Amino acid sequence: MEHDPHLQRVLDRMRSGVLSRDGFLGTDPRPLEEVLDADRSAVAALGTTHEEVAARLGEVLDKARAGLGTPIRIGDRLVATHREAMGRIPCPFGGCGTFPKGEVELTDPATGESLFLTALGIHMVGKHGFYQGRGSRYRLEPTALGRLMQLGGG
């Protein structure tokens, strides 16, 4: 797979400084296939799918965006705040178009746990099963997602 030219192009686009300052792989030393495999297993263990996770996160993103920067309550536990940014960013996997920049900070005030969501990040979860590398600001660790979003009844 290392010699797959498409995969190499994807990896090139994921490097820091290409599409974003810090890239998509964070400080994760694992090969991309290993990151994808591990997260696939973790999501399956939660009893859900990439598509379902993306759909739930998409609902949060939409509600937060409608708040135009004002913190919005998500259910009875979570708070989501959208931070605007102008411009669009393409998907590093290619062929998926571009996505609006800006991020949503999703927090559980009781525990202080939080995750950062982006339109591109959610797209990559749903379409490519990619939750970004460990150490990335936008890493959506499936177990953390499971706790925060109570996925799979967790």
Add this chain to the structure above:
Amino acid sequence: MDGVSFVLTSTVVVAATCLASAVVLLIAERYLANYGPCTIDINQGSKKLEVRGGKPLLATLMQQQIFIPSACGGRGTCAYCKVKITDGAPPIAPTELTLLTDEEQQKNVRISCQVKVRNDLAIEIPEALFRVKQFTGVVERMRDLTHDIRELRIRLVEPAAIEFTPGQYVQLEAPAYGDNPEPVYRAYSIASPPSDTGHVELIIRLVPNGICTTWVFTMLKEGDEVRFNGPYGEFRLAEGDAEMVWIAGGSGMAPFWGMTRHMREHNVQRPCTYFFGAVAQRDLFFTDEFHDLEKAMPGFRFVPALSGAENDGWTGEKGLITQVVERHLKDGSGKEGYLCGSSGMIDASVKILKAKGIPEDRIFYDKFT
């Protein structure tokens, strides 16, 4: 032959083979990939360029001082540098396929940084791009407007003057730094009025993980040289005297700061209400300046609004900016809407303005948002 001799001989043979291959490739590049002189016909004869083939179309046009908007510096990732190639186009490259829709492919739209000029081409681009130039300037002033918004005032050096229409934008070049191996370009609306031909002012919000804004906030300083190209964009005040509704948030202030000063300088009496949304008082800026402009311009009204719950002492408008617009704007018929901000704010504002009776073709905003 002993083991050591065998290894040495093998090493020499491999090295010689690699060297020979490199020489062959260089010769091939020099002679076989030299496509000689090519003609690029732009807009059915409006302009004809005689160029040397072999380089990407985007770079070839740039050498001829024709700038196509591009954010990634020609690396085939941003999909901004689209042009229509009506004749002579090579087959679509795999790198383009991922960035073009089916409809664009059918309409001969191509990613110009991924198309090599190998023969004569006929292309179509907006005529306005003929006026785009590359500028060099010096950061004359840099000041923080809020905790995460900064203003740059750039004195132009070469060329020393710029002509633009209020509302247009430029592409600022962030040079290679850190892990960022090549320059990138990001679009920012011009915040200064066109009368100040020797300067360009930009209002920039820090974007987490942003390549260009991180450079602006952590590395750029007063006195530094900067490069940008422009002006670009169709966002501008439409002809006529229709009453205007402006809506902005954050760094979306930029075009309206320039437009208002331009209107003041030209004594434009057109009625206008400017709704500016923020979460907290620390996110507001230019408030005093706009209230001063209200006094100088009878038809102009500035309505800042805060949406956060904790805004003690704030006596102005409260709520999401779209809710404030909904309260103030009784009937939108005959009016025009002008928007600048995040895509979420623009989507929500378009919905409100349409519901108030402003037709979609009278609602203006720039696509780069």
